[in-house]
Amino acid sequence: MVYTTIYDSPFGKIYMNSDGEYLTGLWFAGSKDNLKHIIGADKDDLPVFEDTHLWLDIYFAGGIPDFIPDIKLEEITPFRQEVIDIMMKIPYGKTITYGDIAKEIASRRGIEKMSARAVGAAVGSNPICIIIPCHRVIGSGGNLTGYGGGIQNKIALLKLEGNDMNNFVLPTRK
Structure with missing residues (x-):
């Protein structure tokens, strides 16, 4: 149920x-x-x-909770779990790129490279936003891209965490 x-x-x-x-x-x-x-x-x-x-x-309220509610990720692949584990270590008020995550996974696996697009797909499959902080994952060059919760919410969450928005490239509508 x-x-x-x-x-x-x-x-x-x-x-x-x-x-x-x-x-x-x-x-x-x-x-x-x-x-x-x-x-x-x-x-x-x-x-x-x-x-x-x-x-x-x-x-x-601008605080950093010192606990995580009990969560269960259903039907998750080992690769997606690896990406989630990395996202869970991104500190409050900090960001990391899809490429950084790809490099970390490649290093862990002892392979030359890992696809940042594959990482993006794994980040995008996150079923528990905010607590699993996928909003802290950004594109190369500070591009704010790829947030299923809506780019306006990604921007709002990053601002709430005290990020200097001048460090990011905001998406433009075409």
């Missing part, structure tokens, strides 16, 4: 999914990430939802 609740963030509604025990999804309402999730039965009082609400309250 899938359960869903909504968190009202400063940047709009955020949906949460749970299997009843673990957080299995976290995404901005109205974003491309909607396509990755189903809306389950309304349920606000699950302990994991309460923990996630608290985590988000601390985060959106």
Whole structure:
């Protein structure tokens, strides 16, 4: 069974999914990430939802939560897990490029190179935004690209974390 609740963030509604025990999804309402999730039965009082609400309250107040709600990533490949493990180590207020992650994985595996595009696909498959900080992954040259939660939310999250937005190249509409 899938359960869903909504968190009202400063940047709009955020949906949460749970299997009843673990957080299995976290995404901005109205974003491309909607396509990755189903809306389950309304349920606000699950302990994991309460923990996630608290985590988000601390985060959106400008704090750094000292815990992670219980999460479960379903149907995840070893490569995607490797990318998520790297994302989880990106410090608050810092960013890393898709290419940096690719280099780190190549080094770990003892291979010459790894595709930054493959890393981008793995980052894009992240079902739990913010807590697994895919918003901290940027394109080469500081390009702010590739956020399923919406580029405006990526920018807002990076600003919230105190990043100097002059260090980034904002996308232009064509």
